[in-house]
Amino acid sequence: SQTIHQWPATLVQPVGSPLSLECTVEGTSNPNLYWYRQAAGRGLQLLFYSVGIGQISSEVPQNLSASRPQDRQFILSSKKLLLSDSGFYLCAWSVARGTEAFFGQGTRLTVV
């Protein structure tokens, strides 16, 4: 069966520090991968999606970047965090030809 792992679960970082959140998927090949952010009391905003290794599409201009160094690995990064980067970050995957998305447990990031 397919599983998705996302870590860390919680993170507190100072303003200006770097960020690296990792997400891996098991049990499937060539998945579509997604990073979403959920601000407090709000819906999910799509940040990045990837249809293959090294292929990243950005949905909104921001202080974050994403990379896909391996087929089932998706990394969310920042060189310098801002207070506004605080939120709940969710990684998700879907099969290449489908649209049903499966989510990780999320990372709660607090920038102080």
Place this chain on the structure above:
Amino acid sequence: GEDVEQSLFLSVREGDSSVINCTYTDSSSTYLYWYKQEPGAGLQLLTYIFSNMDMKQDQRLTVLLNKKDKHLSLRIADTQTGDSAIYFCAETRDTGRRALTFGSGTRLQVQP
């Protein structure tokens, strides 16, 4: 552009039925989903419906789709305290990037 809207809050008594509503604007939406998010956790797919259907039932869950009005609803029969969570409506198309567009979520509170 794409937009999905939901009411923010719903309170029901245990044993009653809950109806969570959602409207969307993209007439080319092909798939519509309901996700459940428990506190501090990721999103769990509850059910989905294709745009060529108008109803889908799965145990206590009933999804109704009015494609003409672009209105989607989720009915939970015999609501239990364990149903307390945030429910997200989402839509996507069968073409293009296939990333889900989410509503802001409806917080369901079930009172004993």
